[in-house]
Amino acid sequence: LDVEFPAVVAQAGAAFRDDIHPYWPLERADVMEGYAGYAWPFPPLPAPPLWLTAEWTLPQLQGYLGSLSAVARCRTATGRDPVAAHAEVIAAAWGHPAQARTLRWPLVLHLRRKP
Numbered sequence: 001l002d003v004e005f006p007a008v009v010a011q012a013g014a015a016f017r018d019d020i021h022p023y024w025p026l027e028r029a030d031v032m033e034g035y036a037g038y039a040w041p042f043p044p045l046p047a048p049p050l051w052l053t054a055e056w057t058l059p060q061l062q063g064y065l066g067s068l069s070a071v072a073r074c075r076t077a078t079g080r081d082p083v084a085a086h087a088e089v090i091a092a093a094w095g096h097p098a099q100a101r102t103l104r105w106p107l108v109l110h111l112r113r114k115p
Contacts, residue, residue, distance in 0.1 A: 002017070002032065002105070003064075003103055003104070003105050004051075004103065004104040004105070004106075005103065006101040006102060006103065008093050008094065008095070008101070009090055009093040009094055009101075011093070012086065012089045012090040012092075012093045013090065015086060015089065016065065016082060016083075016086040016090065019074070019082045019085065019086065020068065020070040020071055020074050020082050021070070023070040023071070023073035023074040023077065024069070024070045024073075025069070025073075028070075034106070034108040035108065035110060038110075040110060040112055041112070042112035042113055042114050042115065043112065043113065043115070044110070044111065044112060045111035045112065045113055046111070047108075047109040047110070047111045049106070050106070050107040050109065051104045051105065051106055051107060052104065052105045052106075052107050053102055053103065053104050053105075054102070054103050055100040055101070055102055056100060056101065056103055057097060057098050057099065057100055057101075058090070058091060058094045058097040058098075058099070059097060061090075061094075061101075061103065062083060062087065062090075065083045066081075066083045071083060
C-alpha cells in the first residue's frame with residue numbers, strides 16, 4: 001500500500017520508489033501488505049475497497065515525498081537527497097508545477113466483530 005502516482009508520473013514515481021525502497025524499516029512490509037498476514041482474533045466483516053484522494057501540485061507532492069522516513073534514512077546513509085535526485089524527471093513528467101493532479105492512497109479496513 002502506497003501512494004498511487006498520477007499516470008503521467010507513474011514511471012518517474014516508480015523509479016523514486018525503487019530508489020528509497022532499501023531504506024524503509026522492515027515493519028513497512030506489514031503496511032504495504034495491508035496487515036494481511038495478521039492473525040486477527042475475530043471473524044472478518046466485509047469491507048469495501050476505499051481510497052483517500054488529494055489534489056496536489058508538484059511542490060505539494062515534493063513536500064510529501066521529502067517527509068517520508070525512508071527518504072530521511074537514505075539522506076543519512078548516503079548523504080544524498082533522493083527527492084532532489086528524481087526532481088527533474090518527475091517535474092518533466094508532471095508538467096506545469098501549479099497543475100493539480102490526483103494522488104490516491106488505499107485505505108485498508110479490518111472490520112471484526114467479537115462473537
